[in-house]
Amino acid sequence: MTTTTVTVPPTATLASTAAAEWWKLRSVRSTRWFLGGAAMIMLLMAMLESDDGDPTTNQAVPVAMGAVSYFVQYILAAFAMLAITSEFATRSITVTLVCTPSRTRIMLAKTAIVGSVVLVAGVLVTGLGVVASATRFDELGDLGVAQVVAVLKIGSYLALLAVLALGIGTLVRRTAGGLAVLLVLLLVLPEILSLVAERFGLDALGTAIEFTPTLAGSRFIGGEWEFGLVLLGWAAAGVIAGTWALSTRDA
Amino acid sequence: MTIVRCLDPGGYVNSGTVIRLTNLTKRYGHRTAVDGLTLELQPGAVAGFLGPNGAGKSTTMRLILGLDAPTSGTALIDGRPYAELKQPARTIGALLDAKAVHPARSGRDHLCAMALSQRIPFSRVEEVLALTGMTEAARLRAGTYSLGMNQRLGIAGALLGDPQVLMLDEPVNGLDPDGVQWIRTLLRSLASEGRTVFVSSHLMSEMEQTADRLIVIGKGRLIADEPIENLLASTGTRVRGPHLRALADRLDAALWTGPDELRVPGLAPEQVGALAHQLGLMLYELGPVEPSLEESYMSLTAASVEYGAGA
Numbered sequence: 001m002t003t004t005t006v007t008v009p010p011t012a013t014l015a016s017t018a019a020a021e022w023w024k025l026r027s028v029r030s031t032r033w034f035l036g037g038a039a040m041i042m043l044l045m046a047m048l049e050s051d052d053g054d055p056t057t058n059q060a061v062p063v064a065m066g067a068v069s070y071f072v073q074y075i076l077a078a079f080a081m082l083a084i085t086s087e088f089a090t091r092s093i094t095v096t097l098v099c100t101p102s103r104t105r106i107m108l109a110k111t112a113i114v115g116s117v118v119l120v121a122g123v124l125v126t127g128l129g130v131v132a133s134a135t136r137f138d139e140l141g142d143l144g145v146a147q148v149v150a151v152l153k154i155g156s157y158l159a160l161l162a163v164l165a166l167g168i169g170t171l172v173r174r175t176a177g178g179l180a181v182l183l184v185l186l187l188v189l190p191e192i193l194s195l196v197a198e199r200f201g202l203d204a205l206g207t208a209i210e211f212t213p214t215l216a217g218s219r220f221i222g223g224e225w226e227f228g229l230v231l232l233g234w235a236a237a238g239v240i241a242g243t244w245a246l247s248t249r250d251a
Numbered sequence: 252m253t254i255v256r257c258l259d260p261g262g263y264v265n266s267g268t269v270i271r272l273t274n275l276t277k278r279y280g281h282r283t284a285v286d287g288l289t290l291e292l293q294p295g296a297v298a299g300f301l302g303p304n305g306a307g308k309s310t311t312m313r314l315i316l317g318l319d320a321p322t323s324g325t326a327l328i329d330g331r332p333y334a335e336l337k338q339p340a341r342t343i344g345a346l347l348d349a350k351a352v353h354p355a356r357s358g359r360d361h362l363c364a365m366a367l368s369q370r371i372p373f374s375r376v377e378e379v380l381a382l383t384g385m386t387e388a389a390r391l392r393a394g395t396y397s398l399g400m401n402q403r404l405g406i407a408g409a410l411l412g413d414p415q416v417l418m419l420d421e422p423v424n425g426l427d428p429d430g431v432q433w434i435r436t437l438l439r440s441l442a443s444e445g446r447t448v449f450v451s452s453h454l455m456s457e458m459e460q461t462a463d464r465l466i467v468i469g470k471g472r473l474i475a476d477e478p479i480e481n482l483l484a485s486t487g488t489r490v491r492g493p494h495l496r497a498l499a500d501r502l503d504a505a506l507w508t509g510p511d512e513l514r515v516p517g518l519a520p521e522q523v524g525a526l527a528h529q530l531g532l533m534l535y536e537l538g539p540v541e542p543s544l545e546e547s548y549m550s551l552t553a554a555s556v557e558y559g560a561g562a
Contacts (some may be wrong), residue, residue: 011338012368012370016367016368017368019368020364020365020367020368021364023360023367024360027356027363028356043329083526084354087353090352090353091350091351092351092353092361094313094316094347094351095361095408096368097317097318097342097367098318098343098345099365099368099369100339101317101333101336101339102334132399187540248321250313250320251318
């Protein structure tokens with residue numbers, strides 16, 4: 001059979017896969033619950049945190065940072081993880097893979113969308129917290145470039161953490177298991193390792209702990225830019241592990 | 252029924268896509284789900300894929316779609332593995348598991364996400380929704396759907412790319428009689444447009460109405476791959492009359508199936524009728540024994556029922 005006029009149909013690209021991923025996120029209510037929940041908790045913390053009573057210090061950023069390290073980072077990481085584990089739980093991953101057989105492209109598209117959404121949400125939520133607590137502590141006039149940079153750094157930290165969580169979710173596939181691995185990595189591991197390092201006087205181990213995601217995050221936000229690279233490394237490791245798992249294991 | 256094309260009708264459709272499985276084998280641990288399957292699916296026909304539950308039908312489809320990697324052998328679509336297709340949704344439309352939908356997402360959003368990933372316009376989403384009678388229900392969350400509605404949504408998804416090959420795993424499950432009739436008509440019309448239709452079922456009666464060709468598997472192995480007429484072909488004669496003793500004496504294969512009734516496997520009614528005439532016998536009834544497809548299927552798969560009672 002010969003065809004005379006050939007209409008070349010548009011070929012799917014990374015951009016079209018990313019568009020589909022964006023549509024998937026915006027079309028489930030849980031996205032709004034997660035992001036709204038993060039904002040509510042931030043506001044609550046900004047309202048409840050007590051005044052340090054020292055007029056010379058600026059309290060707004062530390063208050064927002066506290067809310068991020070206690071609550072917001074876990075909410076947004078869980079949100080990122082669910083972007084993939086919910087597909088495994090509902091088996092709709094098969095639909096995704098049939099539409100987009102390239103596992104690498106799916107992983108990159110999810111990383112781009114989840115990372116961007118959490119970056120924007122993280123900056124907005126943190127910014128909201130900073131403004132709210134500055135208002136409360138009558139520090140609004142003190143807000144300047146330093147605070148904006150801090151908010152952007154916290155947003156970047158949250159986005160990179162989200163990408164790591166997405167990678168872990170792709171590797172583990174189950175939400176509960178993925179969250180357990182994430183909590184061990186973020187909370188348990190640094191604590192245990194620092195106890196071990198202290199008990200046995202292992203300085204090298206003590207240094208290594210500084211490279212775990214949460215501690216590297218606080219040093220990055222605290223002004224040590226090189227720790228941003230450490231976070232980037234964690235995120236890249238997550239993406240690579242996720243791509244590997246998606247490519248080599250049966251769906 | 253007309254299938255509305257989503258792109259220029261003078262375009263790429265109807266070149267005829269061939270699916271070829273060669274020695275396809277899949278093992279999960281010690282269990283062999285698909286065992287050396289070799290077959291070819293040609294355009295323009297409905298191929299029924301039959302086998303008891305656990306025979307390897309779904310696994311075969313998953314291997315074709317690259318969801319699982321074969322242990323050995325190949326599954327190629329026009330000579331390429333699924334993962335290398337430039338336009339997967341336009342080449343194969345598949346429905347594997349109707350329930351594989353996020354329950355919180357509406358049917359329309361589910362299809363829109365699929366369409367976006369393939370750069371298929373949203374207008375096509377509305378077309379397939381209309382075609383499957385899901386336009387109204389599409390705004391509801393998929394978690395509220397009945398199994399039948401999920402099947403319709405899944406079929407809408409399979410049709411989205413106006414594909415050359417349609418591959419459906421147990422599509423009539425959960426459909427009401429109207430829905431069953433609808434899908435039969437749809438499959439026939441898609442095949443008549445030159446598409447390849449590959450549809451699985453564990454119900455022979457379903458295939459009897461729809462398929463041109465039957466591929467029967469059991470325990471992952473190919474049992475039969477034949478035009479449906481062959482499996483339905485007459486295999487004997489039933490004869491009834493008052494004095495059949497003489498006839499039974501002349502025919503070694505004859506079996507008494509009643510006090511005045513014989514069954515003669517392997518002989519056509521013409522032959523049995525001629526013999527009866529020769530013997531001067533009066534007959535009340537003479538006719539072919541047409542085994543239902545169900546019967547041939549049961550005898551074909553009897554040895555390979557995975558979870559048979561007492562097995």
